[in-house]
Amino acid sequence: MNRKKIDASHVFHALGDPTRRAIVERLSERPYSVSGLATPLNISLTAVAQHLQVLEESGLAHSEKTGRVRTCRLNAAGLSVLEKWIRDRRSLWVRRLDRLGDALAESDEE
Template sequence: MPSTKVKVGRVFHALGDPTRRAIVEKLSAGPLSVSRLATPFDITLTAVAQHLQVLEESGLVHTEKVGRVRTCRLETAGFSILEQWIGDRRSMWERRLDRLGDLLAESGEE
């Protein structure tokens, strides 16, 4: 499945920005509207909206507009992709260390 591979880059890129991480942090306490989300930051509402778009495209945040207010909540998809990627690297890394350990044990038992 190439769909996961395409997205990892987006997730990493999204979380590379401190403001976007702060947004995620705030949202992990519960859903919020765009303007409520924007108040603590000293940047424009527009800027926050742009960040939210990036977060949404990377599957970290889901937003839904009802009436004139858009409510934002965290989404698991982006995080899953992230954890999967890290898990894959980790298992590859550990498998390698295992083989290395085998080799060392082998060379020592003669």
């Protein structure tokens, strides 16, 4: 029902916002409550909750409510989409950039 499609667009879009990247970086260390995440950020609690929703929909985070506190954690799904996209392109990049490197070395040394 609330399971949105997790794809590269969602993940990249979610990480395009510095506030959301900050949240992900915090969650990399340990779980946080919504207000715990909000504390160092100069925005409203509601805004943080909205960011969290984006992160959840992109598969980068998930959360569950116990009592009145919602505990937020990192989620592997979004991260793996991100890493997969990069991995899928990496060999092509390397091949291409090797040729670029050759061209650079030819025209100008570093």
